[in-house]
Amino acid sequence: MVDPMRQLVRQLGRDTAYVLAGFPLAIVSFVVLVTGFALGMGLLITVIGFPVLAVTLLTARALADLQRIQLPAILHDARVRPVYAETPPGAGFWRRVSNPIRQGQSWLDLVHGVLSLIPATIAFSLVVTWWAGALGGTLFFAYDWALPHPPDNYELHELLGLADTATNRILFNTAIGLFFLLTLPLVVRGSALMKAYLARGLLNGVAALRGRIVDLEQQRAAAMSAEATALRRLERDIHDGPQQRLVLLAMELSRAQQQVDTDPAAARETLAGALTQTRETLGELRALSRGIAPPILTDRGLPSALAALAGRCTVPVDLAVDQAMPRLDPAIEHTAYFVVAESLANVAKHSRASGCWLTVAVADGLLGVVVVDDGVGGAALAKGHGLAGLADRVRANGGTFTVTSPHGGPTEIRAELPC
Amino acid sequence: MLRVVIADDAVLLREGLVRLLTENGHDVVAAVGDGPGLVEAIVAHRPDVSIVDVRMPPSHTDEGLRAAVRARQLVPGTPVLVLSQYVEVSYADDLLADRSGSVGYLLKDRVADVAEFLDAVARVAAGGAVFDPEVVAQLFVRRRRDEPLRELTPREREVLGLMAEGRSNTAIARQLVVSDGAVEKHVRNIFAKLRLAPDDEQHRRVLAVLTYLRG
Numbered sequence: 063m064v065d066p067m068r069q070l071v072r073q074l075g076r077d078t079a080y081v082l083a084g085f086p087l088a089i090v091s092f093v094v095l096v097t098g099f100a101l102g103m104g105l106l107i108t109v110i111g112f113p114v115l116a117v118t119l120l121t122a123r124a125l126a127d128l129q130r131i132q133l134p135a136i137l138h139d140a141r142v143r144p145v146y147a148e149t150p151p152g153a154g155f156w157r158r159v160s161n162p163i164r165q166g167q168s169w170l171d172l173v174h175g176v177l178s179l180i181p182a183t184i185a186f187s188l189v190v191t192w193w194a195g196a197l198g199g200t201l202f203f204a205y206d207w208a209l210p211h212p213p214d215n216y217e218l219h220e221l222l223g224l225a226d227t228a229t230n231r232i233l234f235n236t237a238i239g240l241f242f243l244l245t246l247p248l249v250v251r252g253s254a255l256m257k258a259y260l261a262r263g264l265l266n267g268v269a270a271l272r273g274r275i276v277d278l279e280q281q282r283a284a285a286m287s288a289e290a291t292a293l294r295r296l297e298r299d300i301h302d303g304p305q306q307r308l309v310l311l312a313m314e315l316s317r318a319q320q321q322v323d324t325d326p327a328a329a330r331e332t333l334a335g336a337l338t339q340t341r342e343t344l345g346e347l348r349a350l351s352r353g354i355a356p357p358i359l360t361d362r363g364l365p366s367a368l369a370a371l372a373g374r375c376t377v378p379v380d381l382a383v384d385q386a387m388p389r390l391d392p393a394i395e396h397t398a399y400f401v402v403a404e405s406l407a408n409v410a411k412h413s414r415a416s417g418c419w420l421t422v423a424v425a426d427g428l429l430g431v432v433v434v435d436d437g438v439g440g441a442a443l444a445k446g447h448g449l450a451g452l453a454d455r456v457r458a459n460g461g462t463f464t465v466t467s468p469h470g471g472p473t474e475i476r477a478e479l480p481c
Numbered sequence: 482m483l484r485v486v487i488a489d490d491a492v493l494l495r496e497g498l499v500r501l502l503t504e505n506g507h508d509v510v511a512a513v514g515d516g517p518g519l520v521e522a523i524v525a526h527r528p529d530v531s532i533v534d535v536r537m538p539p540s541h542t543d544e545g546l547r548a549a550v551r552a553r554q555l556v557p558g559t560p561v562l563v564l565s566q567y568v569e570v571s572y573a574d575d576l577l578a579d580r581s582g583s584v585g586y587l588l589k590d591r592v593a594d595v596a597e598f599l600d601a602v603a604r605v606a607a608g609g610a611v612f613d614p615e616v617v618a619q620l621f622v623r624r625r626r627d628e629p630l631r632e633l634t635p636r637e638r639e640v641l642g643l644m645a646e647g648r649s650n651t652a653i654a655r656q657l658v659v660s661d662g663a664v665e666k667h668v669r670n671i672f673a674k675l676r677l678a679p680d681d682e683q684h685r686r687v688l689a690v691l692t693y694l695r696g
Contacts, residue, residue: 337593344590348566358569361542366571373570373619 074247076135077254081182081189084132084257088182091125091175094118099172112159119162119172126171129178129261136258144269167268174264181260185253192242192249199239203232285458291451299350307343311336356399363387364395368402368422375406375418377435382421390429390481397459398422398431401477404448405433413437413473429481432474439471449475483606486526487512488519488545489534489564498532498592505599515539516548523552523559530606534589535565535572546572553579562605564589568615570623570695577610577691582684585611585647604647610687611647620645620694629675637674640667645690649683 098118105111123146134141146168149161162168206228211217219234220226262270314336321329359367365383372379389395402420409418415437422431443450443465456463461479485507489495492514499509511522515538523531531552537544549561560583563576568588576584585605591613592598601611621642624630633641636657643653654664668686672679675693680686 341590341593352567357536357542357567358571362569362571366569369623370569370571370619373622375622 070247074250077250078189078193080132080136080254081185081250081257084178084182085186087125087128088179091122092179095122095125095172095175099176112156112163116159116162119168122171122175123162123168125175126265129174130265133258133262133266136254137262142266142269142273144266144272170264170268174261177264178257178260181257185257188253189250192246195242196239196246199235199237199241200243202235202239206232206235281458281460284454288451288454288458291454296350296354299353303346303350304343307339307346311339311343314339353403355396359395359399360392363389364398364422367395367399368420371399371403371406372420376410377406377413377415377418379406380417380419382419382423384423387422387424390424393459394429394479394481397455397461397479398429398477400455401431401452401463401475402433404452405475408441408448408475409433409435409437409473412441413439413471415471415473424481427480429479431477431479433476434472434474437471437473438469439467439473440469441465441467441473441475452477483507483529483602484510484526485602486510486519486522486528486531488514488516488522488531488537488548490514490537491534494534494589501592501595501598502602505595507602516544516551519545519548520552520555524555527556527559530560530562530583530602532562532564532602535563535567543572546575550575550578553581557581558583560605560608561585562587562602562611564592568613568619570616570619573612573616573620574695577688577695580688580692582608582610582688585609586616587611587613588615601647609647609684610691612645612691614642614646617642617645617694620691624694632674633671637667637671640664641671641690644668644671644687645694647687 095118098114098121102111102115102118105114127143130141130143133139144167147161147165149158153161211226217226217231219230222234224230224234314332318329318332318336321332356367356370358370365385365387368383369381372381390398402422406418406420409415413435415435418433418435420431420433422429424430441449443453449465453463456477456479459479461477463475463477465473465475467473467475483502485502487495487498487502487509489498489512495512495514499512502509510526510528513519513522519531519533519537522528531549533545533549535543535545537548546563549563553559553561558581561576562585563572564587565572566589568586573586576586583605585601587598587601591601604611621630621638630638639657640653643656648656650661650664650668654661657664669679671677671690677689677693680689
């Protein structure tokens with residue numbers, strides 16, 4: 063927990079620096095870019111205008127990058143940089159010149175470089191005024207003696223009807239200073255944000271949108287891959303298990319039918335075998351449907367379902383699950399359940415662990431699942447491995463999935479899902 | 482002859498159960514297909530035992546179980562044998578919550594062994610508690626860090642398991658191929674090790690064991 067006062071002061075410092083440094087920068091970029099743009103446009107009729115424009119746009123890009131570096135400290139979000147198309151290697155002069163001109167983001171950079179002078183000027187004036195007011199007012203007592211106070215000099219407090227004494231002057235100016243000081247963080251923050259929002263909108267808006275689209279595309283691909291894998295596995299499981307058994311069962315029953323007249327004793331034996339087959343088939347079907355949509359999860363919610371999973375695991379499981387957890391989105395509950403189910407299956411099959419610890423909790427809009435075992439480690443997210451399927455499934459739900467499993471153990475599987 | 486109420490929404494299985502019970506000399510007084518119907522039938526007919534499927538309409542979740550619990554509030558002690566495609570300890574918890582006997586919870590597959598199934602029905606009707614070996618296994622797993630349980634010998638654990646399933650001493654003796662006396666000795670040892678009050682009444686003893694295992 064960071065001290066809120068310290069945080070306020072630190073943010074004030076950052077915002078002030080951002081605004082103060084931003085003003086000269088905005089002037090320079092305005093002058094350079096307007097000149098370059100006008101020159102380039104004017105010279106377009108002779109081909110020299112194209113390289114001038116290209117250089118102007120590349121300058122705008124460099125200035126924009128300078129802005130982008132500063133943004134995270136003001137807006138508290140991740141650093142974003144749009145993808146600029148590179149010139150293909152071995153491209154000719156004109157191809158290289160046309161490259162920046164053909165990119166939309168270059169022109170947005172240019173627009174920002176020119177327009178940013180407006181918020182930069184406003185923000186700069188406000189910040190300088192408020193700092194001056196705050197410092198000048200609160201420190202007035204220290205330099206009041208050095209100021210001349212001739213009788214024909216009417217100061218503000220005198221206009222308001224106060225006598226021109228040192229105490230009145232100091233009290234009045236300190237009050238004004240305090241007003242500026244108290245509102246300083248707010249005004250400076252607002253000024254910095256005004257500048258930063260314009261920068262983010264023009265410089266990173268498109269890139270952020272594109273980034274989001276890439277994320278969603280990956281999520282969708284993960285979902286489809288997870289679904290396809292699950293369906294393929296299900297088909298194989300049905301084919302190898304219950305289907306084979308039912309074929310065998312039909313065969314056995316038809317044998318029994320033949321045997322009834324000729325050899326009743328053998329028929330009885332065949333029927334007994336068929337009965338066993340039936341029971342085993344039921345068991346397999348149960349395991350399968352539990353794997354598709356565990357009924358206890360639907361009926362009783364995640365804590366009960368996880369307790370049942372832990373109960374069936376052959377390695378002792380230490381369970382720490384918030385029993386009062388609210389019902390979550392079914393997709394999230396299912397994903398969390400399968401993370402635990404698959405992880406425990408892995409622990410039982412591969413880890414040679416003697417104990418396993420399962421922690422599930424909800425906080426800050428995230429459902430966290432952590433499975434730790436004291437086994438031999440070496441679990442991997444390799445393709446075709448059960449864990450890789452889990453990673454896809456978690457990603458499909460917008461979550462993160464990590465496996466830490468050095469050789470020699472311990473193994474930690476961690477999933478976080480938005481809920 | 483027992484007067485039986487059957488509740489299962491799967492018509493095929495319901496008819497199969499009716500046929501099975503009728504052929505074995507029982508009287509099926511009502512066969513219903515949902516939770517409210519079950520409660521109504523139990524209140525109206527006061528059967529010797531009800532056989533209930535967990536998953537039924539309208540909710541298609543654990544409707545049967547909840548209806549059974551509700552019916553037992555209206556008709557205290559009415560014997561209920563719950564069947565399910567899945568056994569989960571938390572379902573068993575619901576049935577054991579009122580700490581009276583006359584309950585059973587079996588995997589649906591157990592119907593395939595007719596003799597065993599009819600025996601379970603009779604035991605529940607007679608006030609006993611019958612629990613599926615899978616439930617008992619899950620209960621054991623849940624208590625695996627339990628110190629007193631670890632003190633039991635393998636044979637005693639076996640006896641405890643069978644007892645939790647609701648078997649009588651005689652049935653346990655037959656299954657383990659030992660004498661009744663030997664089983665009684667095991668039972669006494671188990672009760673001593675788990676620090677449970679000895680009880681000669683078999684049904685109460687089963688409940689004591691189940692309550693212990695549920696923690």
